[in-house]
Amino acid sequence: MPVNPTNWQREWTNSGLNNRVWSFNDIFEGQGLDLGDTTEGLNEVDGQLIRDMKALQLRAALGSRSLSTEGTVPVLRRRLQDYKRQVYHQYRALPRSDLSHWGIQRDNARKYAIEITDDDGIGALDMYTCAILASPYNPAYWLSRAYCHYQQAFFDLAIGDAYRAEYLCDVLYDTHRRSLQHGLYTRICHALEQHIMVQPRDSITGNLSAEATLLRRFNGVNFFTPTIRKATQHVLALSLMALQCWDDYKTKERLLRARMINVDRDLMPFQERRRVMEVVAAKAKTTKENTDYYYHESRAGNAPGDRIYPHDADDIDRAAVAFTDKATDIFITQNESIPWKKCKIAVSDDPSNTQLKVIATEDITKNEIIFVENPPIRGHLELPKLPIRGLELRCDNCQRGLPGGQLEKHAREFEQGNLREACKCITQPVPILFCPAPNDSDPTCAENAQARYHFQVCGEDWAWLHDAMRPIKVLDSEERPCYKYSCETQSTLLSLLLREIFDITLHRRETHDPNLMAHEIDELVALEGPRNWTNRRFPFSLTANVHIPFNILLQLGVDIFRDLSFDTWVIQLVLRKLTVNAIPCRSDRFKYTTIIKHKTFPKWEDELKIEDLPYFDPSFPKLYLYPGHSLFNHACRTNFNASWAPYGDENPNLMILWSFKDIKKGDEIRIPYFYPLDTGVSTSILERALGRPCNCGGPHLDAEYVPPPAPAKNKQSIGKKGKRS
Structure with missing residues (x-):
């Protein structure tokens, strides 16, 4: 039986690991690891005595450590020596994001998730994390940390670690996997050999340890991998059971x-x-x-959302004035899509004092536009190409319809050097199209995308990611195209949004904060977190929460073993924020809710009819994140005072929010997240969409209300920036 998540502390105490503490020497002494100044002698730099170094050498050493190079030789020597004393046997790992612009100050004590000295030790979980950072390709370390996570009932994190341990073991067994990452096989062998050979010889006989003797036999490190692999499989199995x-x-x-x-x-x-x-x-x-669960939720387990992960800073105070002021500045004041600012973000009146709301800063009249937003993060899934439906071409940036033949035209022009209207994705198996240039002066949709969200993903082949979210076509024994099964059941509908967040994070690390964490980018940091998800459980599947995220990172050039800034806990926080805040495209939102629980496969392509498509296509092929829109709280039938809709065919991505009754200064602005007359929205659906029970005061399922029509669009009323997304 898995560890009981409500009683894990007792098991952890019984194991004795709760009181174990490791100092710097306990972890790194005698391991043969080179940690630079941290382990090098106090009076040496790169093997040279500081007292023998000349002026140029001293300045070079200081410059490489981002220290001042001004002063005489004695001053330089003393400065370098002081630095060496400061960092000697002091190991700091996992730097955190700089959120000072959000009013969150992380001083030296909170700047790193882990800090070790000779005097201050760390527990088992942090110890194995440090071991992984020092030797990231050692599956034994990943397995050990997975076991610690499992014993503390962080089953999702245990699965992430066990998966990486299993991956490394599989590279030793499977010759095909060895070629996927150049040099990985050699690194794994070296890590295991280094781990085994640090065992001391017998103090009496001088013989090698039993492990070192086995290592020197014909099978080498492969003597040890079956044991690691089998233990990994048990940790995986128990954790999957615990998450159901x-x-x-x-x-x-x-x-x-x-x-x-x-x-x-x-x-x-x-x-x-x-x-x-x-x-x-x-x-x-x-x-x-x-219960009202969609088809894509049918096979997923669930993980609790309110537990704080071990390396999460958990220091974001959403009720702080500096935080709400920054949120208002980013999502409202700097929003150039609308020239007037008649609302602001404030702290809600809920007992936890962690929920935000949007209030009117002046009187708002009926049918007045309050808020406009373009989606900074979007996920457009390419649906399977079928004979029964034509090829619909749309701009990936603004979602306007494109004329037929645009794909071939842009592909030809791109080959000829036209880079304004297309990017390298036009030549990929899943091509991305953009609008033609409106004129020579305004930026094109392609340029807009490459400036805001389309960075390292550009030019990569992402067909496998689309396949992981849709029905898969094969040929049967008679060579007939057949859709054998749908990967939608793996709960992978958020994978494209997740890819965009990884891409944006990597880009901003190069241009802004090198330590930026994916769950703390500006678009996500203001949204709800674990403290808002009391008693809330989130979907979890091995494919959607572990396999696909790590494969995306590998394709983006991230080393999932060495770079722990994209560790499993970061991925889970991002996915949970997306689960609560992602919005389907307009056609899926503004219609009556139909819960499709079952889809029958296989389906033959030539037998599909138009009426079969809802039971064939993924339920939500287009998803968007509107972070500013997400801060408006939901209200049921009769309790909201504003509504929202896409701008229309001219700019489908642009979200507008307007009042349908007079709103007084200081009143909260509330909107319906579902079509107001939708009787198919149950309490279960509502809570999963909001991430918590609705707090509008009810009645929550009153179908008597008839919503007013949307106001007539006034093209002059929306700022120029709002015209193209």
Whole structure:
């Protein structure tokens, strides 16, 4: 049975790991690791004595450490020596984002998630994190940290670590995987050899340790990988069970069976667990079938949203005046899409004092536009090309319709050097199109995208990512195109949005803050966090929450073993913020809710009809994040005083929010997140969409209200920047 998440502290205490403390020497002494100034002698720099260094050498050493190079030789020497004393045997890891512009001050004590000295030690979890940072390709370290996460009931983090341990072990076994990352096989072997060879010789006989003796035999490091691999599989299995990811558990069991040598012995623990948990799994399945869950949620497990992850700073005070002022400045004052500013962001009156709201700063009359926003993050899934529907061409930036033949035209022009209207994605298996240039002076949609959100993803082949979110086409025995299954069941609908956030984070690290964390970019930091998600559970699947995020990072050039700024906990926080705040395109939002729980596959392409498409296509192929819009609180049927809609066909991405009754200065502006007459919106759907129960005061499901029509569009009323997204 997995660890009980409500009683994990007792198990952790019984293991004895809760009181274990490791100092700098305990972790790094005798490991053969070169940590630069941290481990080098106090009087040496790169093997040279400081007292023997000349002026040019001293200035070069100081400059490389971002220290002042001004002064005489004695001053330079003393400055370098003081620095060496300051950093000697002091290890700081996992730097945090600079959020001072949000009023969040992270001084030296909070600038790093981990800090170790000879005097101040750290616990088991941080110790293994430091070991991973020092030797990132050692699967034993990843397994050990996975076990710590598992024992503390952070099952999602345990899965992320166990997956990386399994990945490294698979590279040693699978020759195909060795070629995916150049040099990875050699690094893994070196890491394991280094780990084993630090074991001291026998103090009496002088013989090598038993592990070192095995290492020198014909099979080398492969003597040890079966044990690591088997332990990894058990941590994965137990964690998947704890998160109720029953389909993922069965899939891993099938893969394990295919790899086993002694099937009866190695499979027995899995079979015993499955027998014990069958009743729980059946009950969970019945609950989902009897509740309003979409098809894409049907196979997902769930993870709690209110636990603070070990390395999360947890220091964002959304109720601080500096924080709400900055949110108002970013989302309203600097919003050039609308010239007048008649609202601001403030702290709500909820008991937790962590929820934000938007209030009117002056009287607002009926049918007056209050807020306008373009989506800084968008995810456009390419639907399967079918004979029964024509090819719809739309600009990826503003979503305006494009004339037929635009794809071929832009592809030809791009090959001829026209870079204003297209980018390298025009030549990829999933091409991205942009609008033709309106004139020679205004920026094109392609230039707009490349300036705001389309950076390292440009020119990469992302067909695999689209395939991971849609039905997969194969040829049957008669060579007929057949859609065998849909990857939508893996809960991967947020994957394109996640890719955009990774891309934006990497770009801003180069241009602004080198330590920026993905969940703390400006578009996400103002949104709700774990303290707003009390008793809230979020969907979790091995594919959507672990496999795909790490594969995206690998394609963007991130080393998922060495770079822990994109660790599993960061990915989970980003996905949870997206789960609550992502908005489907207008056609999915402004219609009655239809919960499609089942989709039957396989489906043959030549048998599909138009009426079959809702039971074939992914439910939400287009998703957007409007962070400013997300700060407006929801209200049910009769309790909202404003509404919202896309601007129209002229600019489908532009979101406008208007009042449909007079709003007095100081009143909160509330909007409906669903179509007001939608009787299909149950309490369950509403809570999953909001991330919490609705606090509008009710009645929550009153279908009597008839909403007013949207105000007539006034093109002159919206700022110039709002015309193109």
